[in-house]
Structures are given as C-alpha cells and as structure tokens.
Amino acid sequence: MPVLVPVGILRLPRGPDGHSRGFSPSSPRFQARLGGDAVAQGARARLRQRYLRGLAAARGRPTRFWLRAGVRVEAVFGAADVEGVAVQVDALRTPLGVQAAALLRCADVLAFSFLLD
Template sequence: MADPIPVPVGILRLPRGPDSSGSRGFDRHRHRDRSRERSRDLAAVQGARAELRARFLRLLGRARGKRSRFCLWNGLRVLADFGAADVQSGAFQVDSLRTPLGVQASALLRSGDVLEFSFPLE
C-alpha cells in the first residue's frame, strides 16, 4: 500500500508581540485605556439595569388588586385582577382571570407565556 499524499496545511502568521523596548507590536498603554473605558461602560450598564429592576419591583408592589390586561405569546388577550409576581420562578398570580372559555377564580400565568401586561385606565 502506498503512503497517502500529504495535504498541504496553510500557515497562520500572527503579528509579532512587543519586544523589550516596546518599539513594535502592541501598545500597552492603549490596552489599559480601553480596559478602563470598558469597566466604566459596564458599571454604567449595571447601574441602569439596577434602576430598571428597582422600578419594575416597585410597579409590582403597587399593582396588587388592580385590573390587568395580559397579552400572551399565542395572541390571546385576557383580563384579570393582579395578585402577585414571583420574580425568581417567573410566574404571575392573578384573580378573576377572564378567558374565552370562562372565568377562573385564581390562576398562575407563567412569565414565559406572557408577552406583555398593562393596567388599562378604568
């Protein structure tokens, strides 16, 4: 049996790293400046997310007993009295859920099924 023909392999050439004098290659100071900018950006994003979460939790606290409209991913819109929300497991507890099939005294709506919810003006 003959030896297989070797398949040519391309060579990947990487840029040279910095030498000891720092005259060529990567600029060390530029990298530090970028990492500082990134950390400031991440801190700003984290602060904004914390503020949005706090606003959402205040909304959930004030919503107890209010008439709510839920729009589900399948396009169904239902009305209910908002009860509570379990943010960790992602469920909304509602009372007097009005569906096309009738009224349920109480129910749990999975947040994965809910596209949006609102509190219509009465």
Template sequence: MPIPVPVLRLPRGPDGCSRGFNPNSARFRALHGEQAAVQGARAALRLRYLRALAAARGRPARFCLHAGVGVDAVFGAADVDAVAFQVDALQTPLGVQAAALLRCTDVLAFSFLLA
C-alpha cells in the same frame, strides 16, 4: 498518603509585605469603583421593580399571550424570579377563573387598564 498540592503565591506588593492587589493603585480603585456603580444601579432598578409590583397589586390588567390570545385579570403578584404572575378573576375565552398563575414564558406583554 496525602497528595502534595502546589501553593500559588502572589507577588509581593509595593510595600514589600502585602500580597496581591495594591488597594491604593489606580487600577484597583477603577475596578472597585466600576463594580460599586454597577451594583448601585442594579439595586436602584430592583427597588423600582419591587415598588412597581407593589403598586400594581389589585389593578385590572390585560395579558397578551401566544397565539394572539388576550385575557383580562386583576393583577395579584409576581414571584421573585419573574417566572409566574398570580392573577385573580382571570377572564378567558372559556370562562372566568377565580385565581390563576400565568407563566412568564407564555406572556408576550401585559398592560394595566384604567379603572
């Protein structure tokens, strides 16, 4: 036997037939406008980040890691979630690696070198 589930009914709107928020109310417009502004700002920042990553491809970079270790490499790419950097020609104190992944949690800072 199915268990009855209560139904939540929203109050009627100002026009008498709609339920929920009135899209013409000042509060609804303010909340919607605020969310649109935040979303627009986030989209602009994301676009700038992706363009910076695209421009950085193939440039020499210096990475500062934990324990004061600094390594030089050629910047390759970063994954979508910014979990790792892909680099080429990684120069470590132990030698040169042709290609490597640097975890973002291990990187304290990085900068691009003038070529």
C-alpha cells in the same frame, strides 16, 4: 422509637478549576457578591427597588394580558415572582370562563397593560 427520614444533600457543581464548588472567583457575579464594582451594584439595587415598587403599585389593578397563540385575557394583577417565572392573577377572564385565581407563566405572556379604572 421515631422513624428516621433520609434527607437529601444539595451539592453545588464543581467550579472551573475542578476542585472548588460554587461561583468561579473570576466571574462577574462572584465579584459583585464581594462588592468588587460598587457603582454597578448600586445601579442594580436601584433598579431592583424600582421593579419591586412597581409590582407593589400594580397589585389589585385590572390588567389585560396578550398570550401566545393570539389569546387575550383580562384579570386583576396579584403578584409576580422576582425571577420572572410567573404572574399570579385573580378573576382571570378567559374565552372559556372565569377562574378565581391563576398563575400565568411569563414565558407565555407576550405583553400586558393596566386598564383604566
């Protein structure tokens, strides 16, 4: 007889009315999901597309990162997550040595630039 594994249930927080769960129907984000402002939604879609194309073009490019505490490192740009939480890099050159692959937290990155080949 197989052992049953308990599965957690994710519950959204209660809405502002105290009964509903999820987004408030009056919130701009909820309205955007309903297509309330087609012009703004189109602008967001174009910006997102430009951002994703920029990330795709950056893949494999040598990059210099300026981090907090004045640390400067160089690496090969790999990928970035959509939420802007982390950047994946290869061949990260730090003052202490070279790491084959690493994740840089975006909160620690002050600036970055692509190096000429």
